[in-house]
Amino acid sequence: MKTSTDCETAVVDSIRSKGAGRMNNTRKTAWQGLHAVINEGQYASLWLRQHGLALSEEEKRWVTAVLYGVLRHREPLRWQWRDLVKRIPEAKVAVLLDMSVYQLFYLDKGTDYAVVNEAVKMCPQPMKGLVNAVLRQVLRRGQRPLPQPDSIENLALVTSHPQWLLNLWKAHYGEDKMRSIALADLEEAAVSVRINPLKLKAKELALRPDWTLQPNGWTITTTGNPVADPWLGEGKIVIQDRSSQQVALWLDPQPGEAVFDACSAPGTKTTQLAAMMDNQGSILACDLHPHRLKLVEEAAQRVGASIIETRMLDAACADQQLAGQQFDRVLLDVPCSGLGVLRHKPEILLRLTPEALDEIVGLQAEILNHCAPLCRVGGTLVYSTCTLNRKENDKQTAAFLAQHPDFELQDEKTFFPDEGDQDGFYIAKMIRRR
Numbered sequence: 001m002k003t004s005t006d007c008e009t010a011v012v013d014s015i016r017s018k019g020a021g022r023m024n025n026t027r028k029t030a031w032q033g034l035h036a037v038i039n040e041g042q043y044a045s046l047w048l049r050q051h052g053l054a055l056s057e058e059e060k061r062w063v064t065a066v067l068y069g070v071l072r073h074r075e076p077l078r079w080q081w082r083d084l085v086k087r088i089p090e091a092k093v094a095v096l097l098d099m100s101v102y103q104l105f106y107l108d109k110g111t112d113y114a115v116v117n118e119a120v121k122m123c124p125q126p127m128k129g130l131v132n133a134v135l136r137q138v139l140r141r142g143q144r145p146l147p148q149p150d151s152i153e154n155l156a157l158v159t160s161h162p163q164w165l166l167n168l169w170k171a172h173y174g175e176d177k178m179r180s181i182a183l184a185d186l187e188e189a190a191v192s193v194r195i196n197p198l199k200l201k202a203k204e205l206a207l208r209p210d211w212t213l214q215p216n217g218w219t220i221t222t223t224g225n226p227v228a229d230p231w232l233g234e235g236k237i238v239i240q241d242r243s244s245q246q247v248a249l250w251l252d253p254q255p256g257e258a259v260f261d262a263c264s265a266p267g268t269k270t271t272q273l274a275a276m277m278d279n280q281g282s283i284l285a286c287d288l289h290p291h292r293l294k295l296v297e298e299a300a301q302r303v304g305a306s307i308i309e310t311r312m313l314d315a316a317c318a319d320q321q322l323a324g325q326q327f328d329r330v331l332l333d334v335p336c337s338g339l340g341v342l343r344h345k346p347e348i349l350l351r352l353t354p355e356a357l358d359e360i361v362g363l364q365a366e367i368l369n370h371c372a373p374l375c376r377v378g379g380t381l382v383y384s385t386c387t388l389n390r391k392e393n394d395k396q397t398a399a400f401l402a403q404h405p406d407f408e409l410q411d412e413k414t415f416f417p418d419e420g421d422q423d424g425f426y427i428a429k430m431i432r433r434r
């Protein structure tokens with residue numbers, strides 16, 4: 001397995017050399033982003049989308065590397081300076097210290113004094129002395145070795161995962177798997193891409209030898225940078241994790257069928273369903289949040305999916321809101337704790353508590369109970385999450401099946417993030433027998 005430092009090296013090699021001359025504004029933007037995500041509860045990707053517009057491509061890459069790097073290595077970064085202060089300073093200043101240590105030891109190596117000077121310049125007057133003193137001491141003593149991650153306590157420090165989560169994974173998947181998942185979460189997330197056959201036909205694909213369609217017919221890989229490819233804006237390709245692509249394949253909708261996608265926003269799977277159905281039939285794409293339904297509509301427009309109708313709906317009482325309707329296929333891609341996608345969203349760990357996990361299990365059970373009656377006899381129900389928590393996954397499915405003998409489990413699978421370039425996911429496919 002690659003070490004986290006190797007991974008960061010790959011991202012930042014090309015931008016590291018310019019570290020010394022980096023504009024103070026870019027550093028300030030990164031600091032503001034970290035403060036917004038760590039201390040104010042915002043999502044890194046949303047924050048970047050909103051605040052990245054004023055940045056050049058190179059600046060955006062640097063800010064992104066800093067944001068995700070600091071989020072992934074929160075605990076090891078703090079380990080470098082925590083023992084040098086009596087009390088942790090106010091949250092925003094603590095984040096500045098974390099960010100500066102990240103630059104010193106992971107990113108802008110060789111630009112030591114520039115990093116310290118810029119941090120001192122940026123921080124408010126009363127804290128300048130402290131920031132200067134701490135960072136100079138950090139520099140003087142050099143990188144402090146981390147403990148070996150042999151105990152759960154040390155693994156929690158090295159991987160910035162809470163101990164309760166490591167214990168939960170150990171109980172659910174065994175000690176070796178728990179370790180492997182936690183270490184895999186330190187790696188940079190892969191950018192996976194799916195083809196949109198509604199817009200990208202074999203003839204056009206053949207003209208671009210830099211793209212290769214994988215044997216599953218949906219995943220498409222490139223020797224270039226998919227995010228900068230014009231095909232993305234044209235809706236010919238879609239950024240979608242490999243495990244996520246599997247969910248629609250498990251539902252297996254056919255042209256002409258009626259599909260109910262109960263928790264559809266932002267529509268990544270909905271648009272794949274429309275493509276699988278070759279825009280024939282109907283998809284009712286629902287979500288509790290109207291602003292998120294707009295994202296489904298935008299996605300549908302971008303990829304040329306014409307069979308998607310959006311509707312605001314609470315899936316936990318869908319059977320009342322859609323009384324009398326029956327669907328050939330029902331997709332329940334439910335809200336979950338997101339423990340399978342920590343490489344993409346490391347900030348999830350900042351806010352997650354064991355209590356929140358239990359709450360979400362109850363909501364998922366409600367969604368299952370109230371959406372299942374909408375599946376016709378003989379129809380297919382797929383339940384999926386992007387988490388690694390058996391209570392939300394196979395135990396949830398087992399509890400549902402115990403209460404609903406009219407449904408039969410056809411297959412279920414947990415996808416793990418340490419088993420290739422994929423997120424952690426769980427998918428269960430059930431058939432309604434009567």
Ligand SMILES: C[S@@+](CC[C@H](N)C(=O)[O-])C[C@H]1O[C@@H](n2cnc3c(N)ncnc32)[C@H](O)[C@@H]1O
Nearest residue numbers: 263264265266267268269287288314315333335
């Ligand atoms: C995992 S995301 C769905 C991702 C989506 N299927 C996709 O592939 O793009 C879960 C969605 O459930 C929605 N949601 C949360 N509670 C809900 C409820 N009670 N009824 C319907 N949707 C809900 C959230 O707004 C969120 O958009």
